Amino acid sequence: MTLVVVPVRFPPSSHSAATLREAARVAAERDADLTVLHVDLYQRSGGVSRSDLKRAVEERIGRIDRARYVVRRGFLVEETILEEIVAEGADVVVIGSKQAGRWRRMVQKLLSDPDIDSFLRSQLDCTVITVDADGETTTNDAADDAAPLPDD
Numbered sequence: 776m777t778l779v780v781v782p783v784r785f786p787p788s789s790h791s792a793a794t795l796r797e798a799a800r801v802a803a804e805r806d807a808d809l810t811v812l813h814v815d816l817y818q819r820s821g822g823v824s825r826s827d828l829k830r831a832v833e834e835r836i837g838r839i840d841r842a843r844y845v846v847r848r849g850f851l852v853e854e855t856i857l858e859e860i861v862a863e864g865a866d867v868v869v870i871g872s873k874q875a876g877r878w879r880r881m882v883q884k885l886l887s888d889p890d891i892d893s894f895l896r897s898q899l900d901c902t903v904i905t906v907d908a909d910g911e912t913t914t915n916d917a918a919d920d921a922a923p924l925p926d927d
Contacts (some may be wrong), residue, residue: 778863781868782886785827
C-alpha cells in the first residue's frame, strides 16, 4: 500500500492547510493512505493529542479519507519528521516550503556544503513534494535527479 506523509504545525496555519489539501489530493490520486504528522516539542510541549490534531485539521480543511493522525514528541522537529518518514516507509512526503527550508538549514549545520536534494533522496528514498503558501507545488522525485527543492 502506498503511504503519503504530511507534517503540519498545530494548529494548522493557512500554509499548513495548503500543504494538507495537496497531500490529500496526492493520496487520493495514488489510492494511498495518508499520515498527518505533528511534532510536539519536548521543550515547548503543548500537549497536543491525536484527537486535537484530527479535530483541528478537519475544522481547517474538512474530513480526509484514509487519514491517520500521529503526534510525535521530540527535541528537533526536522529530525523527528525524518525518523517518522523512514520508520513508516513513506512513498511520498508532502511538506510546506518553509519546512523544506528548515531541513536545508539543519543539514547545513551538519555538513559544510550540503546538496539537500541528494541528502533527502538518500535518506528518504521517496518522492518529496513541496507546497508554497499559495498551494503551488514542486516535486523532487527520488527517481528524478533534475527536480530540485525550491529555495526558501
